[in-house]
Amino acid sequence: MRGTFLCHGIVWNAAGPRLALASPDGIPAAVDVREGTLLGFRILEAGRFCLGSHRVQGPQARQHVPCPLQVPAERGGQCINCFLNDDLRFLHDAHRSGAAPEGLRAYLAQPHWLYVATFASGTSKVGTASDLRKRLRLAEQGAVAARYVARAEDGRIVRVLEDMVSQQTELTQAVxxxxxxxxxxxxxxxxxxxxxxxxxxRTVRNLLARVELEGFAAVDQTWELPGPGRRVIGSDSRTAYPLELAAGTHGLLLEALLGSIALIRTVEGGPAYLADLNGLKGRRIELGPYQSQLPPVQVSLF
Structure with a gap:
């Protein structure tokens, strides 16, 4: 694939991870980022640009609305106009305020899961996933180990539980x-x-056992790390990609992905690096046969 695009970052679906894109007129596109993919691109402009907004119609239906102004991002990947028109801005506060558009209410009405995720350093968090994206959510997050600790009747109840856990344990809601x-x-x-x-x-389940709230049940289910994630964490490579993805030209030969972090090489048989492809989110890029110009390696004489 060639052309100019606004990058929307890494998304995971049943087919695997993809780099989500949009053409200048807002038409969605995507590049598979599986093993063997050669991703060549150059950054067209400095800074991040607005990713638009979403209209939510229900559990499986939502419409992306491109930014009509195509201006730089101001807040969370959006301009202020798109932020104010985004149904998803109500998502994380609807259980407190009760305010949500009708389509988002329908989305929140489906069962949700409360999970505990642990990342490569040992840092852990509590989070939520809709029933439809129960396993994909953790793959997208880049978790290495995870367990589901509760199943809630809806998205309101699960977020009440999430707030309670983050308030009464050392677990945060974001990493x-x-x-x-x-x-x-x-x-x-x-x-x-x-x-x-x-x-x-175990700590969270013990806490949930004392909660006087209807609409949920504690569970003990283990999430399995996908094979590509195992290859990333099992690799001998521990070096970050030495170039800034926000500028210049790049040619990345992808070997595996853990969340948005890719194990890559710049040439076949060359050294492997770790690169966070979500660094491209909000960037205007041109896809093509571009290469990475790595800095020279300084070799010590002593």
Missing amino acids: RSAAKLTGLQAPRSLAELDDINADHA
């Missing part, structure tokens, strides 16, 4: 992408990460 990448440069063993996750999940 930054930069921290995930740093963790992969010095990861703990899979066995250690699973033990950490199991301990946190």
